[in-house]
Amino acid sequence: MNQNPETVNEEVQEPVCEETSVEETTAASAAETTAEDTSDLQAELDKVKEALAQQETQYQYLAAEYDNFRRRSAKEKTDAYSKAKGDAALAFLPVFDNLQRALAAPCADAAYAKGVEMTMTQLRQVLESLDITEIPALGEAFDPNMHNAVMHVDDESVGENTIVDVFQSGFRMGEKVIRFSMVKVAN
Numbered sequence: 001m002n003q004n005p006e007t008v009n010e011e012v013q014e015p016v017c018e019e020t021s022v023e024e025t026t027a028a029s030a031a032e033t034t035a036e037d038t039s040d041l042q043a044e045l046d047k048v049k050e051a052l053a054q055q056e057t058q059y060q061y062l063a064a065e066y067d068n069f070r071r072r073s074a075k076e077k078t079d080a081y082s083k084a085k086g087d088a089a090l091a092f093l094p095v096f097d098n099l100q101r102a103l104a105a106p107c108a109d110a111a112y113a114k115g116v117e118m119t120m121t122q123l124r125q126v127l128e129s130l131d132i133t134e135i136p137a138l139g140e141a142f143d144p145n146m147h148n149a150v151m152h153v154d155d156e157s158v159g160e161n162t163i164v165d166v167f168q169s170g171f172r173m174g175e176k177v178i179r180f181s182m183v184k185v186a187n
Contacts, residue, residue, distance in 0.1 A: 086178045089132045135170035137181040151184040160187040
């Protein structure tokens, strides 16, 4: 096989040309694949970012809801305690009324009167320790938010809407009235 050197070169050159075109094709294919992979990865990244943003929004709503729940629970607990304290004090107010009547009644036994007075003082101290105070009424201006007028009298010696007699003492816990004062109002 005698071959012409020119022919050998041609044969050698031809495969070299084919290899180059394969490399170009492979490079183009790789670039195309890389571009597709990049766009796929970018789309997936966008989806993940969107999902993360939704999760973050849900977390913020959940955190706000929990914070509101915590505040509401604390307020309900405080309100329940205040209501229970007011109800318990309200149950003791008839005892206060009876002690007040006992102090107003004439008594010949000084030791008995002193005992009733000491009991009344102790009950007042207990009520004050619970932040329950007596509503001032006698000689005060009538306030429908604290007093319950059960009688009216015309008396020119006192001012208008002045309380002249207290039938039952009223009490409040802080700013909340737990029992209104029953009073007689002049003019």
